[in-house]
């Protein structure tokens with residue numbers, strides 16, 4: 186009878202397992218009791234020829250026997266795997282905690298960049314970017330640099346070897362200001378953007394100068410009268426206070442940039458000594474941060490806007506300086522040195 190035969194298979198299957206000691210033995214067992222051509226499988230397939238009453242009894246029995254054998258097989262397989270290596274003989278303590286995998290972390294400059302972006306985006310600014318290899322047009326011409334401006338010459342700019350067929354001269358951008366024009370060509374005011382990015386200058390390096398460094402450009406433009414120097418001062422003070430976690434005051438000094446009019450250098454109250462005077466601020470109470478100004482109408486024109494229609498401010502500063510102030514780092518070159526003894530402190 187079929188019922189008896191199924192019970193028998195279940196029994197011999199179970200009883201023959203303990204004698205198996207190898208994976209190969211277990212595999213042979215699997216073929217015999219659970220394989221496609223096993224007796225149990227053949228019996229299960231022939232169920233369809235039985236009468237409904239017989240099916241009711243034999244069907245569930247066949248299935249539960251199969252499930253039981255599968256469970257036995259799994260347990261046995263696990264046991265064999267565990268025992269396949271004699272851990273004790275190998276001198277391995279399998280209960281010891283695992284070795285920690287070092288996953289690394291972000292460079293302090295990148296951490297600072299993310300922090301700056303968070304503060305600006307919370308003020309409604311959008312992060313924009315542009316190419317690191319820029320055309321002379323965006324890096325200089327559109328920003329109202331006169332043709333013979335000294336910063337175009339070989340002293341500051343790494344020019345890319347000219348290609349005779351190219352219409353334009355290319356250079357690793359010397360600042361992020363060119364992105365102002367690129368962005369304005371594609372967008373109409375009101376607009377608020379920040380542009381974090383790498384810039385390159387042909388400078389001798391020392392404790393506060395790198396030939397490759399990170400700048401932050403900030404641009405806010407709206408119709409005439411909406412964005413003034415006071416707006417700039419407010420946005421800058423709000424940003425620096427959030428960044429340093431204390432009240433920071435911004436001071437403007439007259440300066441010159443071809444792409445802003447009027448132009449300023451701006452300082453922040455010294456966050457090291459609370460503006461009382463210390464070695465870092467050379468006892469002035471102020472720290473130099475960057476350049477800024479009201480966007481020159483010629484830059485608007487280069488971007489395709491009508492003269493006199495819009496007004497806005499732009500400013501740029503080096504990110505490394507902020508990182509150095511926040512973490513009290515004495516030498517800018519450490520940031521890009523790849524020296525793990527330095528990097529691991531952050």
Ligand code: PHE
Pocket residue numbers: 359360361362402442445475476477478499500501502
């Ligand atoms: N691009 C200027 C620099 O690299 C900084 C700047 C940005 C000045 C925006 C004014 C406005 O020095």
